[in-house]
Amino acid sequence: MTPAPRVRARRRRRRSALVVAPLLVVAAGVSAFVALENLAPPTVRSFVLSVGASVLGEPSDAPTSPGPGTPAPSPTSEAPTSTVTPTDTPADEPTVDAPDPTPSGRGYDVDSPDSITVVVNKLRPLSPLEHRPDDLVPVSGAAVTMRAEAADALAELRADAQEDGNPMAVHSAMRSYQEQRTTFEGWVAQMGREQAERSSARAGFSEHQTGLAVDVVATGDTCGVMSCFGETDASAWLVANAHRYGFVVRFDGAHEEWTGYKAEPWHLRYVGVEVATAVHEAGGPSLEEYFGLEPAPDYAD
Ligand SMILES: [Zn+2]
Incomplete structure (x- = not known):
């Protein structure tokens, strides 16, 4: 149902x-x-989330250790301490390196025969007259000698000049008192005393006797002798660069009333980079002018 x-x-x-x-x-x-x-x-x-993050290897806000070489910050190295004191020397006081303000020599030794800044001319003979340097060394690639410092500088100059396409050979460098006397008398015999006095020095009055002077010729040019050296690229290179090695082109032809000599673009005189550079930057005055010495157009007698 x-x-x-x-x-x-x-x-x-x-x-x-x-x-x-x-x-x-x-x-x-x-x-x-x-x-x-x-x-x-x-x-x-937050605590739970932080722990979870650390476990997962995610970055945290905890400070990291400094990298190698990073000095650890310390409270003493950060803020200047009270040991800072006012300087003892006011900025406007002359420093110990300032040149001697006396007019003669600018603080350089222009008198001692062994000084690299000695100035020798017709009024400033070497003293003693027969002085001979005691640190002469052979000049690289030439049968002549110079003082060691000048010989090193010359080697560097010639290497760089050659690299720039202006190779030079050394014609003459150190000449002793006796050698200078022979040289000078040879010129007198050849051109007469008056002309010889303008291009060669008497014994005891020559830069060559200091071991700091050198005569060069261009070997990469059609001119290979001194008489046409002034027209070579090597001569122009010396005018622009010799100071960088401590040399000046001593007789440029524009300062004969100071030096007593007509142009000798081949004759380099070592005075050190400091003086050579200062002379170059001053526009190339004679050493007599630069050092505040009297002009030396001729001998006293
Ligand atoms: Zn010379």
Whole structure:
């Protein structure tokens, strides 16, 4: 026998209640968990996140160790201490390196025969007249000698000149008192005393006797002798560069009233880089002018 429709309906409602009740319990539990999670204090959450990051190897805000060579900061090295004191020397006081203000020599030794800045001319003979340097050495590639410092500088000059396409040979360098006397008398015999005095020095009055002078010729040019050296590229190179090696072109032809000699573009005189550079930057005055000495156009007698 089939039950009446009203009875079937009551049975369906009873089964639905049995399914819904457990679902409500689960929903209530999830809500409670979410509520607890939201109530966790921020500090606790940060700590948990930080620990998690460190474990994962992610960068943290912790200071890193300095790299090699980086000095570790220390409290004493950062701030200036009270040991800073005013300087003892006012800026406008002359320093110990300033040139001697006396007019003669600018603080350089222009008198001693062994000084690299000695000035020898027709009024300033070597003293003693027969002076001979004691540090002469062979000049590289030539059968002559110079003082060691000048010989080294000349070797450097010639190497660089050659690299720039201006090779030079050494014609003459150190000449002793006796050799200078022979040289001078040879010129007198050849051209007469008056002309010889303008191009050669008496014994005891020559820069060649100091071991600091050298005569050069151009070997990479059509001119290989001294008489036409002034027209060579090598001569122009010397005018522009000799000071960098401590040499001056001593007799440029524009200062004969000071030096007593006509142009000798082949004659180099070693005075050291400091003086040579200062002379070059001053426009190439004679050594007499640069050092505040009197002109020496002729001998006293
Ligand atoms: Zn010379």
